[in-house]
Amino acid sequence: MNIEEFDYDLPESLIAQTPLKDRDHSRLLVMDRETGEMKHLHFKDIIEYFRPGDTLVLNDTRVMPARLFGLKEETGAKVEMLMLTQIEGNDWESY
Numbered sequence: 001m002n003i004e005e006f007d008y009d010l011p012e013s014l015i016a017q018t019p020l021k022d023r024d025h026s027r028l029l030v031m032d033r034e035t036g037e038m039k040h041l042h043f044k045d046i047i048e049y050f051r052p053g054d055t056l057v058l059n060d061t062r063v064m065p066a067r068l069f070g071l072k073e074e075t076g077a078k079v080e081m082l083m084l085t086q087i088e089g090n091d092w093e094s095y
Contacts, residue, residue, distance in 0.1 A: 067083075
């Protein structure tokens with residue numbers, strides 16, 4: 001698997017910085033598997049797409065602000081490090 005295949009441009013202006021007052025009004029993009037049609041809806045509409053036996057999994061994790069940016073001395077190439085889990089002291093599992 002080439003992880004670069006997951007790279008895409010996401011303008012910072014499209015990243016929510018604070019939750020909406022009415023959380024169920026957050027945007028929801030739905031794609032019809034058969035036709036490929038895309039619909040721009042609101043999260044409150046999600047129940048219309050559930051069938052008996054379906055499961056909704058909620059993820060309430062948060063991103064830890066531990067992203068570091070730098071430059072390689074030799075080439076000037078940009079580098080980025082995401083510190084995922086503190087192992088012990090100054091040792092981190094990183095990506």
